[in-house]
Amino acid sequence: MTVVAPVVAPPERLGTSRMPDGRRLAWAEWGPADGIPVLLCPGGATSRRLGFGTEAVHALGVRLVSADRPGLGASDPAPGRTLADWPDDVCALAADLGLGLDGLRVVGCSQGVPFALACAARGIATATAVVSGGPDMTLMSAYLAPEIRAMVEAVAADPSAAEAAFAAGADAEAIWAMVTGSCAAPDRALFGTPSFAAAYREALAEGFAQGPSGYARDTVLTMGRWPFDVGGITGPVDLWYGGLDTSMFHSPESGAALAEAIPTARRHVVAEAGGLVLWTHGERILRELVGKVA
Structure with a gap:
Protein backbone atom coordinates (compact mmCIF):
# COMPACT_ATOMS: atom_id res chain seq x y z
CA MET A 1 0.00 0.00 0.00
CA THR A 2 1.43 3.36 -1.06
CA VAL A 3 0.77 6.07 1.50
CA VAL A 4 1.47 9.80 1.33
CA ALA A 5 2.31 10.71 4.91
CA PRO A 6 0.49 13.77 6.25
CA VAL A 7 2.60 16.75 7.23
CA VAL A 8 3.16 16.80 10.99
CA ALA A 9 5.15 19.98 11.38
CA PRO A 10 7.00 20.71 14.63
CA PRO A 11 5.33 23.31 16.84
CA GLU A 12 5.73 26.92 15.83
CA ARG A 13 5.58 28.05 19.46
CA LEU A 14 6.13 26.23 22.76
CA GLY A 15 5.50 27.39 26.30
CA THR A 16 3.97 26.81 29.71
CA SER A 17 1.17 28.54 31.58
CA ARG A 18 0.74 28.79 35.34
CA MET A 19 -2.43 27.34 36.77
CA PRO A 20 -4.13 28.97 39.79
CA ASP A 21 -2.53 26.39 42.11
CA GLY A 22 0.96 27.10 40.75
CA ARG A 23 1.30 24.10 38.45
CA ARG A 24 2.73 24.52 34.96
CA LEU A 25 0.65 23.39 32.00
CA ALA A 26 2.73 22.94 28.85
CA TRP A 27 1.41 23.79 25.39
CA ALA A 28 2.38 23.91 21.74
CA GLU A 29 0.96 26.09 18.96
CA TRP A 30 0.65 26.15 15.19
CA GLY A 31 -0.93 28.76 12.95
CA PRO A 32 -1.52 32.50 13.25
CA ALA A 33 -1.47 33.89 16.80
CA ASP A 34 -4.68 35.80 16.08
CA GLY A 35 -6.45 32.85 14.42
CA ILE A 36 -9.57 30.94 15.41
CA PRO A 37 -8.58 29.08 18.60
CA VAL A 38 -8.75 25.28 18.44
CA LEU A 39 -7.60 23.26 21.46
CA LEU A 40 -6.38 19.69 20.93
CA CYS A 41 -6.70 17.12 23.73
CA PRO A 42 -4.08 14.58 22.55
CA GLY A 43 -4.50 10.83 22.44
CA GLY A 44 -3.21 8.44 25.07
CA ALA A 45 0.41 8.80 26.20
CA THR A 46 1.25 11.36 23.49
CA SER A 47 2.36 14.92 24.05
CA ARG A 48 1.57 18.41 22.84
CA ARG A 49 4.12 18.06 20.02
CA LEU A 50 1.94 15.84 17.82
CA GLY A 51 -0.29 18.29 15.99
CA PHE A 52 -2.61 17.57 13.08
CA GLY A 53 -3.68 19.39 9.96
CA THR A 54 -0.61 21.57 10.39
CA GLU A 55 -0.28 22.06 6.64
CA ALA A 56 -3.67 23.80 6.60
CA VAL A 57 -3.78 25.93 9.76
CA HIS A 58 -2.48 29.12 8.17
CA ALA A 59 -4.78 28.88 5.17
CA LEU A 60 -7.76 28.21 7.45
CA GLY A 61 -6.80 30.92 9.92
CA VAL A 62 -6.64 28.41 12.77
CA ARG A 63 -4.60 28.88 15.93
CA LEU A 64 -4.10 25.25 16.94
CA VAL A 65 -3.09 24.77 20.57
CA SER A 66 -2.22 21.37 22.03
CA ALA A 67 -1.78 20.94 25.78
CA ASP A 68 -0.08 18.24 27.83
CA PRO A 77 1.47 16.40 37.90
CA ALA A 78 -1.82 17.01 39.68
CA PRO A 79 -2.28 14.08 42.09
CA GLY A 80 -5.84 12.86 42.36
CA ARG A 81 -7.03 14.85 39.34
CA THR A 82 -10.35 13.96 37.73
CA LEU A 83 -12.00 14.53 34.37
CA ALA A 84 -13.96 17.36 35.95
CA ASP A 85 -10.70 19.20 36.71
CA TRP A 86 -9.62 19.45 33.06
CA PRO A 87 -12.09 22.21 32.07
CA ASP A 88 -10.69 24.32 34.92
CA ASP A 89 -7.19 23.94 33.47
CA VAL A 90 -8.52 24.79 30.01
CA CYS A 91 -10.15 27.97 31.33
CA ALA A 92 -6.88 29.03 32.99
CA LEU A 93 -4.90 28.19 29.84
CA ALA A 94 -7.34 30.11 27.65
CA ALA A 95 -7.09 33.14 29.90
CA ASP A 96 -3.29 33.07 29.91
CA LEU A 97 -3.00 32.68 26.13
CA GLY A 98 -5.83 35.07 25.33
CA LEU A 99 -7.85 32.40 23.54
CA GLY A 100 -11.21 33.47 24.89
CA LEU A 101 -14.05 31.08 25.65
CA ASP A 102 -16.66 32.61 23.37
CA CYS A 119 -15.17 20.83 28.18
CA ALA A 120 -18.26 20.52 26.01
CA ALA A 121 -20.38 19.44 28.98
CA ARG A 122 -19.08 22.41 31.00
CA GLY A 123 -20.13 24.71 28.15
CA ILE A 124 -16.67 26.13 27.41
CA ALA A 125 -16.42 24.59 23.93
CA THR A 126 -18.26 26.42 21.18
CA ALA A 127 -17.95 23.30 19.02
CA THR A 128 -16.30 19.94 19.56
CA ALA A 129 -14.71 17.30 17.33
CA VAL A 130 -14.50 13.76 18.69
CA VAL A 131 -12.00 11.68 16.71
CA SER A 132 -11.65 7.90 17.14
CA GLY A 133 -13.27 7.93 20.56
CA GLY A 134 -15.72 5.72 22.39
CA PRO A 135 -18.49 6.37 24.92
CA ASP A 136 -18.40 6.02 28.69
CA MET A 137 -17.42 2.35 28.80
CA THR A 138 -19.02 1.74 32.18
CA LEU A 139 -22.40 2.18 30.49
CA MET A 140 -21.82 -0.48 27.83
CA SER A 141 -19.67 -3.12 29.51
CA ALA A 142 -21.70 -5.97 28.04
CA TYR A 143 -20.59 -4.95 24.54
CA LEU A 144 -16.87 -4.51 25.26
CA ALA A 145 -14.05 -6.79 24.20
CA PRO A 146 -13.01 -9.02 27.12
CA GLU A 147 -9.69 -7.20 27.57
CA ALA A 156 -14.57 0.04 39.30
CA ALA A 157 -13.34 -2.43 41.92
CA ASP A 158 -10.16 -0.62 43.05
CA PRO A 159 -9.10 2.52 41.15
CA SER A 160 -5.78 2.87 42.99
CA ALA A 161 -4.75 -0.71 42.32
CA ALA A 162 -5.81 -0.40 38.69
CA GLU A 163 -3.78 2.78 38.30
CA ALA A 164 -0.70 1.05 39.68
CA ALA A 165 -1.26 -1.87 37.33
CA PHE A 166 -1.60 0.43 34.31
CA ALA A 167 1.66 2.15 35.26
CA GLY A 181 0.51 -4.25 16.61
CA SER A 182 -3.28 -4.23 16.42
CA CYS A 183 -4.12 -1.46 13.98
CA ALA A 184 -5.80 -1.55 10.58
CA ALA A 185 -3.92 -1.80 7.29
CA PRO A 186 -4.14 1.95 6.49
CA ASP A 187 -2.74 2.73 9.93
CA ARG A 188 0.10 0.22 9.61
CA ALA A 189 1.02 1.80 6.30
CA LEU A 190 1.07 5.27 7.84
CA PHE A 191 3.10 4.12 10.84
CA GLY A 192 5.50 2.65 8.30
CA THR A 193 6.34 6.05 6.83
CA PRO A 194 9.52 7.45 8.40
CA SER A 195 8.24 11.01 8.92
CA PHE A 196 5.00 10.08 10.68
CA ALA A 197 6.63 7.30 12.71
CA ALA A 198 9.30 9.72 13.92
CA ALA A 199 6.72 12.36 14.92
CA TYR A 200 4.56 9.81 16.75
CA ARG A 201 7.53 8.26 18.54
CA GLU A 202 8.78 11.68 19.61
CA ALA A 203 5.35 12.47 21.08
CA LEU A 204 5.33 9.16 22.97
CA ALA A 205 8.85 9.73 24.32
CA GLU A 206 7.87 13.16 25.58
CA GLY A 207 4.57 11.83 26.94
CA PHE A 208 6.54 9.47 29.20
CA ALA A 209 9.24 12.01 30.07
CA GLN A 210 8.07 12.00 33.71
CA GLY A 211 7.37 8.28 33.82
CA PRO A 212 4.11 6.35 33.41
CA SER A 213 1.99 8.01 36.10
CA GLY A 214 0.33 10.58 33.81
CA TYR A 215 -0.68 7.90 31.33
CA THR A 234 -25.78 21.70 23.78
CA GLY A 235 -22.99 22.76 21.41
CA PRO A 236 -22.41 20.97 18.07
CA VAL A 237 -20.32 17.80 18.22
CA ASP A 238 -18.85 16.11 15.15
CA LEU A 239 -17.77 12.48 15.62
CA TRP A 240 -15.12 11.16 13.22
CA TYR A 241 -14.22 7.51 12.63
CA GLY A 242 -12.26 5.50 10.13
CA GLY A 243 -14.42 2.84 8.53
CA LEU A 244 -11.52 0.36 8.69
CA ASP A 245 -10.57 1.06 12.31
CA THR A 246 -9.93 -2.19 14.19
CA SER A 247 -9.06 -0.78 17.62
CA MET A 248 -10.55 -2.43 20.71
CA PHE A 249 -10.90 1.01 22.29
CA HIS A 250 -12.82 2.80 19.56
CA SER A 251 -14.59 1.86 16.37
CA PRO A 252 -17.36 3.13 14.11
CA GLU A 253 -19.75 0.94 16.10
CA SER A 254 -18.82 2.43 19.47
CA GLY A 255 -19.07 5.82 17.83
CA GLU A 272 -11.15 4.26 3.54
CA ALA A 273 -9.53 5.44 6.78
CA GLY A 274 -8.35 3.65 9.92
CA GLY A 275 -7.99 4.91 13.46
CA LEU A 276 -5.48 7.59 12.41
CA VAL A 277 -8.21 9.60 10.68
CA LEU A 278 -7.16 12.71 12.66
CA TRP A 279 -4.00 12.85 10.58
CA THR A 280 -5.16 11.44 7.26
CA HIS A 281 -8.17 13.80 7.19
CA GLY A 282 -7.01 16.58 9.49
CA GLU A 283 -7.81 19.46 7.15
CA ARG A 284 -11.36 18.20 6.62
CA ILE A 285 -11.90 17.88 10.38
CA LEU A 286 -10.62 21.41 10.96
CA ARG A 287 -12.75 22.84 8.16
CA GLU A 288 -15.90 21.34 9.66
CA LEU A 289 -14.97 22.50 13.14
CA VAL A 290 -14.20 26.13 12.35
CA GLY A 291 -17.27 26.35 10.11
CA LYS A 292 -19.58 25.80 13.09
CA VAL A 293 -21.61 28.80 14.18
CA ALA A 294 -20.73 29.98 17.67
Whole structure:
Protein backbone atom coordinates (compact mmCIF):
# COMPACT_ATOMS: atom_id res chain seq x y z
CA MET A 1 0.00 0.00 0.00
CA THR A 2 1.43 3.36 -1.06
CA VAL A 3 0.77 6.07 1.50
CA VAL A 4 1.47 9.80 1.33
CA ALA A 5 2.31 10.71 4.91
CA PRO A 6 0.49 13.77 6.25
CA VAL A 7 2.60 16.75 7.23
CA VAL A 8 3.16 16.80 10.99
CA ALA A 9 5.15 19.98 11.38
CA PRO A 10 7.00 20.71 14.63
CA PRO A 11 5.33 23.31 16.84
CA GLU A 12 5.73 26.92 15.83
CA ARG A 13 5.58 28.05 19.46
CA LEU A 14 6.13 26.23 22.76
CA GLY A 15 5.50 27.39 26.30
CA THR A 16 3.97 26.81 29.71
CA SER A 17 1.17 28.54 31.58
CA ARG A 18 0.74 28.79 35.34
CA MET A 19 -2.43 27.34 36.77
CA PRO A 20 -4.13 28.97 39.79
CA ASP A 21 -2.53 26.39 42.11
CA GLY A 22 0.96 27.10 40.75
CA ARG A 23 1.30 24.10 38.45
CA ARG A 24 2.73 24.52 34.96
CA LEU A 25 0.65 23.39 32.00
CA ALA A 26 2.73 22.94 28.85
CA TRP A 27 1.41 23.79 25.39
CA ALA A 28 2.38 23.91 21.74
CA GLU A 29 0.96 26.09 18.96
CA TRP A 30 0.65 26.15 15.19
CA GLY A 31 -0.93 28.76 12.95
CA PRO A 32 -1.52 32.50 13.25
CA ALA A 33 -1.47 33.89 16.80
CA ASP A 34 -4.68 35.80 16.08
CA GLY A 35 -6.45 32.85 14.42
CA ILE A 36 -9.57 30.94 15.41
CA PRO A 37 -8.58 29.08 18.60
CA VAL A 38 -8.75 25.28 18.44
CA LEU A 39 -7.60 23.26 21.46
CA LEU A 40 -6.38 19.69 20.93
CA CYS A 41 -6.70 17.12 23.73
CA PRO A 42 -4.08 14.58 22.55
CA GLY A 43 -4.50 10.83 22.44
CA GLY A 44 -3.21 8.44 25.07
CA ALA A 45 0.41 8.80 26.20
CA THR A 46 1.25 11.36 23.49
CA SER A 47 2.36 14.92 24.05
CA ARG A 48 1.57 18.41 22.84
CA ARG A 49 4.12 18.06 20.02
CA LEU A 50 1.94 15.84 17.82
CA GLY A 51 -0.29 18.29 15.99
CA PHE A 52 -2.61 17.57 13.08
CA GLY A 53 -3.68 19.39 9.96
CA THR A 54 -0.61 21.57 10.39
CA GLU A 55 -0.28 22.06 6.64
CA ALA A 56 -3.67 23.80 6.60
CA VAL A 57 -3.78 25.93 9.76
CA HIS A 58 -2.48 29.12 8.17
CA ALA A 59 -4.78 28.88 5.17
CA LEU A 60 -7.76 28.21 7.45
CA GLY A 61 -6.80 30.92 9.92
CA VAL A 62 -6.64 28.41 12.77
CA ARG A 63 -4.60 28.88 15.93
CA LEU A 64 -4.10 25.25 16.94
CA VAL A 65 -3.09 24.77 20.57
CA SER A 66 -2.22 21.37 22.03
CA ALA A 67 -1.78 20.94 25.78
CA ASP A 68 -0.08 18.24 27.83
CA ARG A 69 -2.40 16.93 30.51
CA PRO A 70 -0.98 16.95 34.07
CA GLY A 71 1.86 14.50 34.53
CA LEU A 72 2.45 14.03 30.80
CA GLY A 73 5.10 15.74 28.71
CA ALA A 74 6.17 18.98 30.36
CA SER A 75 3.03 19.58 32.47
CA ASP A 76 3.36 19.25 36.22
CA PRO A 77 1.47 16.40 37.90
CA ALA A 78 -1.82 17.01 39.68
CA PRO A 79 -2.28 14.08 42.09
CA GLY A 80 -5.84 12.86 42.36
CA ARG A 81 -7.03 14.85 39.34
CA THR A 82 -10.35 13.96 37.73
CA LEU A 83 -12.00 14.53 34.37
CA ALA A 84 -13.96 17.36 35.95
CA ASP A 85 -10.70 19.20 36.71
CA TRP A 86 -9.62 19.45 33.06
CA PRO A 87 -12.09 22.21 32.07
CA ASP A 88 -10.69 24.32 34.92
CA ASP A 89 -7.19 23.94 33.47
CA VAL A 90 -8.52 24.79 30.01
CA CYS A 91 -10.15 27.97 31.33
CA ALA A 92 -6.88 29.03 32.99
CA LEU A 93 -4.90 28.19 29.84
CA ALA A 94 -7.34 30.11 27.65
CA ALA A 95 -7.09 33.14 29.90
CA ASP A 96 -3.29 33.07 29.91
CA LEU A 97 -3.00 32.68 26.13
CA GLY A 98 -5.83 35.07 25.33
CA LEU A 99 -7.85 32.40 23.54
CA GLY A 100 -11.21 33.47 24.89
CA LEU A 101 -14.05 31.08 25.65
CA ASP A 102 -16.66 32.61 23.37
CA GLY A 103 -15.22 30.95 20.27
CA LEU A 104 -13.06 28.10 21.51
CA ARG A 105 -13.26 24.89 19.50
CA VAL A 106 -12.04 21.66 21.14
CA VAL A 107 -10.76 18.44 19.54
CA GLY A 108 -10.33 15.17 21.42
CA CYS A 109 -8.53 12.19 19.92
CA SER A 110 -8.84 8.64 21.31
CA GLN A 111 -8.00 8.82 25.04
CA GLY A 112 -8.31 12.59 24.82
CA VAL A 113 -12.00 12.34 23.89
CA PRO A 114 -13.46 12.32 27.44
CA PHE A 115 -11.37 15.40 28.26
CA ALA A 116 -12.76 17.24 25.22
CA LEU A 117 -16.30 16.17 26.10
CA ALA A 118 -15.78 17.38 29.68
CA CYS A 119 -15.17 20.83 28.18
CA ALA A 120 -18.26 20.52 26.01
CA ALA A 121 -20.38 19.44 28.98
CA ARG A 122 -19.08 22.41 31.00
CA GLY A 123 -20.13 24.71 28.15
CA ILE A 124 -16.67 26.13 27.41
CA ALA A 125 -16.42 24.59 23.93
CA THR A 126 -18.26 26.42 21.18
CA ALA A 127 -17.95 23.30 19.02
CA THR A 128 -16.30 19.94 19.56
CA ALA A 129 -14.71 17.30 17.33
CA VAL A 130 -14.50 13.76 18.69
CA VAL A 131 -12.00 11.68 16.71
CA SER A 132 -11.65 7.90 17.14
CA GLY A 133 -13.27 7.93 20.56
CA GLY A 134 -15.72 5.72 22.39
CA PRO A 135 -18.49 6.37 24.92
CA ASP A 136 -18.40 6.02 28.69
CA MET A 137 -17.42 2.35 28.80
CA THR A 138 -19.02 1.74 32.18
CA LEU A 139 -22.40 2.18 30.49
CA MET A 140 -21.82 -0.48 27.83
CA SER A 141 -19.67 -3.12 29.51
CA ALA A 142 -21.70 -5.97 28.04
CA TYR A 143 -20.59 -4.95 24.54
CA LEU A 144 -16.87 -4.51 25.26
CA ALA A 145 -14.05 -6.79 24.20
CA PRO A 146 -13.01 -9.02 27.12
CA GLU A 147 -9.69 -7.20 27.57
CA ILE A 148 -11.40 -3.81 27.81
CA ARG A 149 -14.17 -5.12 30.07
CA ALA A 150 -11.50 -6.42 32.47
CA MET A 151 -9.91 -2.96 32.61
CA VAL A 152 -13.25 -1.27 33.27
CA GLU A 153 -14.09 -3.77 36.02
CA ALA A 154 -10.64 -3.35 37.61
CA VAL A 155 -11.09 0.43 37.79
CA ALA A 156 -14.57 0.04 39.30
CA ALA A 157 -13.34 -2.43 41.92
CA ASP A 158 -10.16 -0.62 43.05
CA PRO A 159 -9.10 2.52 41.15
CA SER A 160 -5.78 2.87 42.99
CA ALA A 161 -4.75 -0.71 42.32
CA ALA A 162 -5.81 -0.40 38.69
CA GLU A 163 -3.78 2.78 38.30
CA ALA A 164 -0.70 1.05 39.68
CA ALA A 165 -1.26 -1.87 37.33
CA PHE A 166 -1.60 0.43 34.31
CA ALA A 167 1.66 2.15 35.26
CA ALA A 168 3.59 -1.10 35.68
CA GLY A 169 5.60 -1.75 32.54
CA ALA A 170 4.08 1.16 30.62
CA ASP A 171 6.56 3.15 28.56
CA ALA A 172 6.89 4.64 25.10
CA GLU A 173 8.03 1.38 23.51
CA ALA A 174 5.21 -0.64 25.07
CA ILE A 175 2.57 1.80 23.83
CA TRP A 176 4.16 1.92 20.37
CA ALA A 177 4.03 -1.88 20.19
CA MET A 178 0.41 -1.97 21.38
CA VAL A 179 -0.78 0.70 18.96
CA THR A 180 1.06 -0.56 15.89
CA GLY A 181 0.51 -4.25 16.61
CA SER A 182 -3.28 -4.23 16.42
CA CYS A 183 -4.12 -1.46 13.98
CA ALA A 184 -5.80 -1.55 10.58
CA ALA A 185 -3.92 -1.80 7.29
CA PRO A 186 -4.14 1.95 6.49
CA ASP A 187 -2.74 2.73 9.93
CA ARG A 188 0.10 0.22 9.61
CA ALA A 189 1.02 1.80 6.30
CA LEU A 190 1.07 5.27 7.84
CA PHE A 191 3.10 4.12 10.84
CA GLY A 192 5.50 2.65 8.30
CA THR A 193 6.34 6.05 6.83
CA PRO A 194 9.52 7.45 8.40
CA SER A 195 8.24 11.01 8.92
CA PHE A 196 5.00 10.08 10.68
CA ALA A 197 6.63 7.30 12.71
CA ALA A 198 9.30 9.72 13.92
CA ALA A 199 6.72 12.36 14.92
CA TYR A 200 4.56 9.81 16.75
CA ARG A 201 7.53 8.26 18.54
CA GLU A 202 8.78 11.68 19.61
CA ALA A 203 5.35 12.47 21.08
CA LEU A 204 5.33 9.16 22.97
CA ALA A 205 8.85 9.73 24.32
CA GLU A 206 7.87 13.16 25.58
CA GLY A 207 4.57 11.83 26.94
CA PHE A 208 6.54 9.47 29.20
CA ALA A 209 9.24 12.01 30.07
CA GLN A 210 8.07 12.00 33.71
CA GLY A 211 7.37 8.28 33.82
CA PRO A 212 4.11 6.35 33.41
CA SER A 213 1.99 8.01 36.10
CA GLY A 214 0.33 10.58 33.81
CA TYR A 215 -0.68 7.90 31.33
CA ALA A 216 -1.90 5.60 34.10
CA ARG A 217 -4.05 8.35 35.61
CA ASP A 218 -5.57 9.17 32.22
CA THR A 219 -6.40 5.50 31.72
CA VAL A 220 -8.18 5.23 35.07
CA LEU A 221 -10.20 8.36 34.33
CA THR A 222 -11.24 7.25 30.85
CA MET A 223 -12.08 3.70 31.96
CA GLY A 224 -14.09 4.86 34.96
CA ARG A 225 -17.51 6.52 35.12
CA TRP A 226 -17.39 9.96 33.52
CA PRO A 227 -18.49 12.69 35.98
CA PHE A 228 -20.71 14.43 33.45
CA ASP A 229 -23.68 13.63 31.23
CA VAL A 230 -22.98 13.86 27.49
CA GLY A 231 -26.75 14.08 27.01
CA GLY A 232 -26.60 17.60 28.39
CA ILE A 233 -24.15 18.90 25.77
CA THR A 234 -25.78 21.70 23.78
CA GLY A 235 -22.99 22.76 21.41
CA PRO A 236 -22.41 20.97 18.07
CA VAL A 237 -20.32 17.80 18.22
CA ASP A 238 -18.85 16.11 15.15
CA LEU A 239 -17.77 12.48 15.62
CA TRP A 240 -15.12 11.16 13.22
CA TYR A 241 -14.22 7.51 12.63
CA GLY A 242 -12.26 5.50 10.13
CA GLY A 243 -14.42 2.84 8.53
CA LEU A 244 -11.52 0.36 8.69
CA ASP A 245 -10.57 1.06 12.31
CA THR A 246 -9.93 -2.19 14.19
CA SER A 247 -9.06 -0.78 17.62
CA MET A 248 -10.55 -2.43 20.71
CA PHE A 249 -10.90 1.01 22.29
CA HIS A 250 -12.82 2.80 19.56
CA SER A 251 -14.59 1.86 16.37
CA PRO A 252 -17.36 3.13 14.11
CA GLU A 253 -19.75 0.94 16.10
CA SER A 254 -18.82 2.43 19.47
CA GLY A 255 -19.07 5.82 17.83
CA ALA A 256 -22.69 5.07 16.97
CA ALA A 257 -23.44 4.56 20.68
CA LEU A 258 -21.80 7.87 21.53
CA ALA A 259 -23.67 9.64 18.73
CA GLU A 260 -26.97 8.38 20.11
CA ALA A 261 -26.11 9.70 23.57
CA ILE A 262 -25.22 13.25 22.44
CA PRO A 263 -28.28 15.11 21.14
CA THR A 264 -26.19 17.54 19.06
CA ALA A 265 -23.90 14.93 17.52
CA ARG A 266 -23.25 14.29 13.85
CA ARG A 267 -21.29 11.14 13.01
CA HIS A 268 -18.87 10.90 10.07
CA VAL A 269 -17.36 7.60 8.94
CA VAL A 270 -14.50 7.92 6.47
CA ALA A 271 -14.77 4.60 4.66
CA GLU A 272 -11.15 4.26 3.54
CA ALA A 273 -9.53 5.44 6.78
CA GLY A 274 -8.35 3.65 9.92
CA GLY A 275 -7.99 4.91 13.46
CA LEU A 276 -5.48 7.59 12.41
CA VAL A 277 -8.21 9.60 10.68
CA LEU A 278 -7.16 12.71 12.66
CA TRP A 279 -4.00 12.85 10.58
CA THR A 280 -5.16 11.44 7.26
CA HIS A 281 -8.17 13.80 7.19
CA GLY A 282 -7.01 16.58 9.49
CA GLU A 283 -7.81 19.46 7.15
CA ARG A 284 -11.36 18.20 6.62
CA ILE A 285 -11.90 17.88 10.38
CA LEU A 286 -10.62 21.41 10.96
CA ARG A 287 -12.75 22.84 8.16
CA GLU A 288 -15.90 21.34 9.66
CA LEU A 289 -14.97 22.50 13.14
CA VAL A 290 -14.20 26.13 12.35
CA GLY A 291 -17.27 26.35 10.11
CA LYS A 292 -19.58 25.80 13.09
CA VAL A 293 -21.61 28.80 14.18
CA ALA A 294 -20.73 29.98 17.67
